[in-house]
Amino acid sequence: MDVLGIDIGGSGIKGAPVDVEVGTLSQERLRVPTPQPAKPGPVAEVVARIVDHFSWTGPIGVTFPGVVRDGVVMTAANVHHSWIGVDAAELFGGATVLNDADAAGMAEMTFGEGRDRRGTVLILTIGTGIGSALFTEGVLVPNTELGHLQLKGKDAEQRASDRAREESGLTWEKWAARVEEYLRHVEMLFSPSLIVVGGGVSKRPGKWLPHVHIDTPIVPAALQNEAGIIGAAQSAAQSAPQPAPIR
Structure with a gap:
């Protein structure tokens, strides 16, 4: 199963489809410099650009460099302060959004050194x-x-x-x-x-x-610097609706 993972960082925004069964990128990643200042609108435009680049219509996971609760940004130390209080899940079209290091950690615990x-x-x-x-x-x-x-x-x-x-x-x-x-x-x-x-x-x-x-x-x-992309996709795959069991 492939899921699109997007990793928002202070200097670059990276994305690629991920085979979440094995934890590897299934296409070459696209990296776009993070807009400066990194306000919600310009960052969302880059996320949309990455989605369009891969012609993606399936589940999407997005990382954010700050505290995220239920898709809402609570802190924003390395991006613009205007992110605080933004419903990032809604901004990114219903994507699964989580803390960037948590995403990297999930990937590393599943497929890497952890x-x-x-x-x-x-x-x-x-x-x-x-x-x-x-x-x-x-x-x-x-x-x-x-x-x-x-x-x-x-x-x-x-x-x-x-x-x-x-x-x-x-x-x-x-x-x-x-x-x-x-x-x-x-x-x-x-x-x-x-x-x-x-x-x-x-x-x-x-x-x-x-x-x-x-x-x-x-x-x-x-997983080095690909862990965030992989973990974002992994989280979205876990959040995606599962087919009903056949009775």
């Missing part, structure tokens, strides 16, 4: 910001948004995101020290059995991961 893992697993997406998805015995605790934990008087993502590395001109080693500081904090809070790091930095683990030393095992995400 598969068959017991205990508490923390999945982090490090890119424009820091997203988080927390699972206990495979069950998601939604909308954790641990990138906004306070470290040294700032949101953690303002110090340890990939954007912070680029804007501060940090070497990978110096940036890894900030990441380690953040990981030690979440390690103290949740005592996870595994930490999985996805997002853009998961494509280059050799540049920073050897410099991070914590007690919890830490691995790069198997």
